[in-house]
Amino acid sequence: MFVCHRPITLLLLRLFGSVASLAIHTPAPPLPSQIFPASAFPSNVPSFPSSPGVPPSIPPFSSSTAESTRARCPMTTSPSSVVVRFEDPVTVNCSVPETGFSLLGWVVSLLKEAPPPTMERSLVWSVNSVTDWKINSTCYALSDHGGQCSIKLPIIVYKPPDNVSISLGNHCGPMLEAHRYTLHCEVQRVAPVGRLTVTFYKGQTALRQLRSNNTEKEPVTEVFTVDIVPSKEDDGVQYWCEATLELGPEGPRRPPVMMSQKLNASVHFGPQLICPGKLQVREGERLLCDVTGNPQPSVIWYRDGQAVALPTRSSRNHAGKYMVWTKGHLGQKNFTVEVEVLGSVGTANSCNRCFLSAVLVIQMITWL
Numbered sequence: 001m002f003v004c005h006r007p008i009t010l011l012l013l014r015l016f017g018s019v020a021s022l023a024i025h026t027p028a029p030p031l032p033s034q035i036f037p038a039s040a041f042p043s044n045v046p047s048f049p050s051s052p053g054v055p056p057s058i059p060p061f062s063s064s065t066a067e068s069t070r071a072r073c074p075m076t077t078s079p080s081s082v083v084v085r086f087e088d089p090v091t092v093n094c095s096v097p098e099t100g101f102s103l104l105g106w107v108v109s110l111l112k113e114a115p116p117p118t119m120e121r122s123l124v125w126s127v128n129s130v131t132d133w134k135i136n137s138t139c140y141a142l143s144d145h146g147g148q149c150s151i152k153l154p155i156i157v158y159k160p161p162d163n164v165s166i167s168l169g170n171h172c173g174p175m176l177e178a179h180r181y182t183l184h185c186e187v188q189r190v191a192p193v194g195r196l197t198v199t200f201y202k203g204q205t206a207l208r209q210l211r212s213n214n215t216e217k218e219p220v221t222e223v224f225t226v227d228i229v230p231s232k233e234d235d236g237v238q239y240w241c242e243a244t245l246e247l248g249p250e251g252p253r254r255p256p257v258m259m260s261q262k263l264n265a266s267v268h269f270g271p272q273l274i275c276p277g278k279l280q281v282r283e284g285e286r287l288l289c290d291v292t293g294n295p296q297p298s299v300i301w302y303r304d305g306q307a308v309a310l311p312t313r314s315s316r317n318h319a320g321k322y323m324v325w326t327k328g329h330l331g332q333k334n335f336t337v338e339v340e341v342l343g344s345v346g347t348a349n350s351c352n353r354c355f356l357s358a359v360l361v362i363q364m365i366t367w368l
């Protein structure tokens with residue numbers, strides 16, 4: 001991946017003072033809170049398989065369908081499913097009704113962790129530290145009438161990401177207006193990545209929410225991407241992403257959330273002329289026409305091939321055709337502006353000052 005932190009910082013430092021007059025500066029948004037309520041987004045987390053159900057592959061008893069197993073199998077585990085952080089402990093109690101069953105046992109993928117089978121009505125399986133990402137655990141019971149019955153315990157072993165970071169894919173430095181770029185959100189060593197939701201933000205606005213379709217149970221690093229086409233209003237905005245492990249109701253009360261750093265966007269644009277091709281200015285007023293761009297373009301006004309300074313007080317002989325030569329970061333452009341100088345009083349556009357002078361004139365006439 002592209003690494004270009006220093007150039008970005010240096011450019012940003014250099015560019016910050018030079019953003020053009022009309023470029024809109026979006027104020028930095030306040031830091032959003034670390035944790036979003038789980039309800040902030042619709043979560044379409046598939047729920048756990050409902051507990052008594054899947055016939056286990058171990059122990060290798062005669063197979064039966066999930067339906068018939070559920071019908072004849074009044075076993076329960078408490079809890080009915082497990083969400084455990086890697087290296088945390090787990091304790092599950094499996095029980096059968098008072099009558100009808102002889103032997104009760106656990107089959108666990110880590111065989112040494114399974115308690116010995118019992119003739120009691122309940123049997124607790126517990127592990128001090130879950131260190132197997134693909135741990136399997138099934139509780140079984142032998143029926144007095146022959147046959148067996150079992151429940152496979154759904155277990156999710158999770159680990160929050162080591163790091164979440166955002167970057168612009170294959171690009172360094174400022175972006176150009178109206179060009180397409182790809183934001184990358186890299187989530188490092190998270191498990192299970194299939195439970196991860198990644199949301200991209202521009203300031204406080206959620207741009208897109210993504211999920212992984214990877215079913216790997218061990219920690220993986222995954223890069224999520226979203227395309228953006230910045231506009232000049234996006235100059236100064238901050239892009240960031242947030243990774244949330246959606247672990248369902250059995251998971252921790254606050255789902256693990258990790259935010260990336262903020263990526264300051266610098267968007268180059270222009271030069272653009274902010275005045276009409278036919279510019280009307282009142283006699284005595286300033287001849288003004290803004291040229292914007294980021295970075296601020298240089299501008300030279302020409303009249304009849306001569307570079308001219310724009311008058312602070314226009315008079316009728318300032319009317320005419322001008323050529324505006326602009327040179328910005330993205331190249332140079334020439335514009336033509338036709339300036340019309342209007343008489344100072346009595347034309348359509350009213351303004352307070354004109355009105356005031358009119359009143360004064362009338363007053364003076366009255367005094368005379």
Ligand SMILES: *[C@@H]1O[C@H](CO)[C@@H](O)[C@H](O)[C@H]1NC(C)=O
Pocket residue numbers: 093094095122123124
């Ligand atoms: C396991 O569950 C059974 C039945 O619900 C209960 O009688 C027993 O006390 C529980 N054992 C433990 C250790 O919680």
Ligand SMILES: *[C@@H]1O[C@H](CO)[C@@H](O)[C@H](O)[C@H]1NC(C)=O
Pocket residue numbers: 057109110132134135136
């Ligand atoms: C868990 O069970 C699955 C099939 O049910 C099996 O493929 C896998 O190897 C088991 N994991 C372990 C650690 O035994």
Ligand SMILES: *[C@@H]1O[C@H](CO)[C@@H](O)[C@H](O)[C@H]1NC(C)=O
Pocket residue numbers: 162163164165
């Ligand atoms: C996370 O990743 C970013 C970018 O790779 C790096 O600058 C930062 O130091 C990392 N943070 C941690 C805690 O590893």
Ligand SMILES: *[C@@H]1O[C@H](CO)[C@@H](O)[C@H](O)[C@H]1NC(C)=O
Pocket residue numbers: 213214
């Ligand atoms: C996951 O999605 C990618 C594209 O989005 C696709 O190429 C890939 O085959 C999918 N993998 C699975 C296991 O569905």
Ligand SMILES: *[C@@H]1O[C@H](CO)[C@@H](O)[C@H](O)[C@H]1NC(C)=O
Pocket residue numbers: 009012028264
């Ligand atoms: C990004 O912008 C914020 C506020 O505008 C500033 O505090 C921060 O230092 C900037 N970060 C970088 C890497 O330039």
Ligand SMILES: *[C@@H]1O[C@H](CO)[C@@H](O)[C@H](O)[C@H]1NC(C)=O
Pocket residue numbers: 325332333334
């Ligand atoms: C703009 O006008 C200047 C001066 O006449 C000329 O040198 C330049 O080539 C023109 N540039 C463009 C892009 O038309």
